[in-house]
Amino acid sequence: MRTNLSVEEALALVLAEARGELGVEEVPLREAYGRVLAEDLASRVDHPDQDDTAVDGYACREEDTWGASGDNPVRLRVIGESPAGRPFAGRVGKGEAVAVYTGAPIPPGANAVVRVEDTRREGEDVLLFAPASPKDIRPKGDDLKRGEVYLRRGDLLTPGRLGLAAAMGYPRLKVFRRPRVGILSTGDEVVEPGEPLPFGGVYNSNAYSLLGLVLEAGGEPVLLGKVADRPEEVLARLEAAGPLDLLLTSGGVSMGEYDVVRKVLEERGEVVFWKVKQQPGGPLLLARLGGLPVLGLPGNPVSSMVTFFLYGRPFLFRLLGRTDPPYRPLKARALTPFKGAKGKKVFRRGVLSFEEELVVRTTGNQSSGVLRSMAFGNALVVLPPDRDAREGEVVEVIPLTFVL
Template structure:
């Protein structure tokens, strides 16, 4: 087949591949959900305050609601006496008024009675039978939360594109907002191909390995706030792979691993070219050169190498940014990793025109490459503290150079 014989004589740069991919990525769609399901979802529109908060003037401290001017001049040696004319508890709406030279006992959060303009804390009073001694004056507005002081009706509470956190959900509830519009999460079908693969729980025979890529990819999809669907193992058979792909078209995105290079048994590119269109095949990325993607019935389908580290790199480099766009998020590759700087203990070689993803150890000061090659050795990711990106315009980094490390152990799980 023509697809096999041309190989990777022309590799697409990462930036160009991403540009092509995002130009074919569908715009985010919107759904309405209850706020109890809103954690980590992305707002599709601004949320406006429908009420003032607080909705009334209220006490910010336990004490006495007073007219501040009635307390002026009070001191320990020259107390002022005020009559206690009642009490307001939290949750009550009493028709009660503070008159001159009166005080009303009040709880934190209770509505401020008419006539009052301050709350005198208990600590600055001495209780008598039906009155109090005021031992310190208060100024107007002291210890009062005024209506709309926190948020005024009509103000923007939460902006479009915000990823909702627990305190955001609480804020929405405090305004009585039950439903919100969010971007729909993408459904991602994951297919693993290869005659050598067996399912977990099955006995390994000679030449076989356990299928692991779909578990890793499903976890990565979840950290992208999307919904994975593992479709199982498909043998290296053209008709079976074609059938599995067609069945997976019920998803928004398809990821297929294995069979993506240019060997005789690498059937996936040939199948996608038959039933759809290949957009990119072969990327200047190490590990991950055999990565590609295309379109079938307006659905993006990714061809990822069977090597697990290459799978991981291709996901973070291409698939996560696409899933971000589908949820209305800004696109910043690798932005969910904390970045630290360190000094290289030995050289990292590369070549101009290729982006390298190098697994490294990092002790807080020094950076030591674990290996550049070895895309099939998943344990190197587990042993690594993070990774260093060698950009396309460099031939590597020299020993002693300061480099940026994106850290695994301080990885920010995306929503």
């Protein structure tokens, strides 16, 4: 077992456990939002499928409109119209125009469009007060070309990508199965919300914070309840967890007499590492139990959430083969000081905003028991070991994607 690792060393070992490949399932387009594509998608169509108009107006020959102005309008004869879905069947000749509406095909013979606001209709004629422009014609395949790949294996299906898949002609999509993530809380003091709270007890907030984090990262959470600080109960619950891709335990991984999760995993499984040189979340543990990766998260609410975001989320992204990174560090100017820690990489909770530039301020009390900081803070301020950040200094921040 390795111990006292750097954040980078610990993350590399966690990612190395994301082995194998998830199964693939095919789902209707309406059920594919938030899933991860399991194959490249090439467009089945050209879009638009022929030259069309980007504006309402009149399609005509550009050369017939040269010199048109408010003082010198050009008169054209209107020979028909072309709404979207009902293209004009004829051909535009010299001195002629066809009324067109956004998305409608450009009739044969026309090579430009004059916008309706630059015209005035007079019976069967139209007066043009500006020249027609080819720039308002969208050429065939301007958006999508048949056979070209626009979405790739590992892409998260966001609203825009879901619409793109539909535009390419796909009614169903092959996506990766969601990784099943077990969530087990430990501790004699832990009580489910709604139950009477005994003296010294705490409600089981970690299970529900982790449930949300797992869902947000693309996993399927499996709530396994909570167990008391007794090795036989912990072991029985771990062994009865069922088919999982990752097991998260909350609490029981520190150095106390009742931190039994670590002891059980040392005796019955294989501990890869224990303790990371970071704050909060130092007592993080990575183990294997019968081939199942286990992330032992600290019991303090902030530590539990921060360690999942920094390690569990990248694990799920790697397992899903996602093309986007699990988080994107940025630079921001500190509006308040942030305190570092000796020999440890620190992740302070902050509020990130844009005020002429990206700025970040503290959420206040940085104790790992203050869950409010993860509910209303929207970023982690990253401080290297042995470094404080002064007010006005530029610091590294990691936006928390699960905070609005």
